[in-house]
Amino acid sequence: MKRGNTTPFSGFTLIELMAIVAIVAVLAAIGVPSFRDMLLNQRLATAAQGFNAALGFARMEAIQRAQGVEVAALAGGDWSEGWVVRTGSDASSSTQSQTQTLRRFDRLPQGVSIDTTLGGGFAQGLRYDGNGFSRQTARAGFSAGCLTFKAETGRRASVIVSASGRAKICNPDVSGDCGSGACARGESGGA
Template sequence: MKRHPTTSRQLLETQDFGFSLIELLFVIAIAAIFAAMAAPSFRDFIAGQRIKTASYDISYALTGARSEAIKRNLNVVLAPVSGNWQNGWTVTTGATTIAQHEPFVDLTITGPAAGLTYNSSGRLAAAVAPFAISSSVSAGAAPRCVLVDLSGLPSSKAGAC
């Protein structure tokens, strides 16, 4: 016959600490269900952040190319690598490469086919098509549009162009 514990020390000696295997499996199953429910929206979130980052990178490149044209008092060209903006872009003046950007993965970026040329006053040589950025992986991620006015200043907005 087991005796009833009378002191706190005896009480601690009679208790079991920790989790049983069934309790552990139950908690893991619930965590797996929650993770499965959150995965699609997390994928859309990541794709949306990539789209936003790409639009900011394009805006910064446009602003930087405009600034370099004014500073150097030369024409500066922002052009896609291999004719595709997803492959990145280069900023050049004559034969000198000022900057270049790496390719984007899982994004679709459309923009001016020939690139942009800023003249020495920081203005564009001609009107250009806007940059449309969307995800090629997640249809739930909102696209973004980067517009460039004739003065050469870029602006970014959520939504299609």
Template sequence: MDRVTLSPQRGFTLIELMVTVALLAIVLTLGIPSFTTFIQNSRLITGANEFATALSLARTTAIKEGAGAVIQAPTTSPSTNEWGQGFTVSVWTDTDNDNVVDSGEVGAAIRTFSAFDTNVTLDSATGVRTVAFIHTGQLTGTAALVFNLCDSRTGEIGRQFTVNSIGSFDLDRDYTCP
């Protein structure tokens, strides 16, 4: 007589599957809010890096080319978040030597930066839409320019750029947005 050999069963029991699904739900519930914060922080850092790149590029271009360079916000942007709509770094030739960016003096664009994420804003504290560097790398004016970079989280940490009259900038990483 032949003996029937039973092979061991393979697979998951219903209990094991339910425990696994429950653990996965707990991990996702705890992880998604922190992932959202990670994404918001990354967007804020990206905005800060892009504006710092634009400031450095404009100043370096002014010194290297022996001419002026400007960063301009779009003229069609709203009064708030005027710089968050994107900006352009261009060569500037001050034909009348008055250290003022006049119509027709801005040359070819060197680089155009696209708009930030809709939740990230970059505002000038004084409402300026043009940052101009002369051939020495200095700002055209004597007053420092201040720019505030924030996102949709109120009271959270943002970034604040201060561009001084000699053309260098300081980045405050502990700026509290209003």
């Protein structure tokens, strides 16, 4: 008499595999939106830090060269297309020197925009004089202001520039702008 195979089968049944695939699919569907939000928030932080670095670089160059250095939007006021740091003559200077581009920054990453409805002060650009003080390009007086970056997630990061020329990154309140809430109190939190 021949006996059948007494060794139990090892492995998974088709039904067990389908249940595992369904569980993995549900977990992936839950995880993808939070990963997207994390990615957009990181892009927001990168954009704000890049602009803050551009301001710091412009201020350093202005002091080092003892002449005006400007940070301006590439597309005439549309900061989302990128910005440039360049030298040039001061508006009050009697000599006109050639503009020299020191550094160019690319357009904002996908999912990040400039929220022009909040705060402001730098519609056309910002100039640092030879002493490192900030001035708007349209006026000769000292200038303070901010630029607010906004991610599609609704999170914001503002880069605030004081009249002394110092720039910092701040997280404005959800309903606030650059001049209110945590930013006005001087609470910075990065981007």
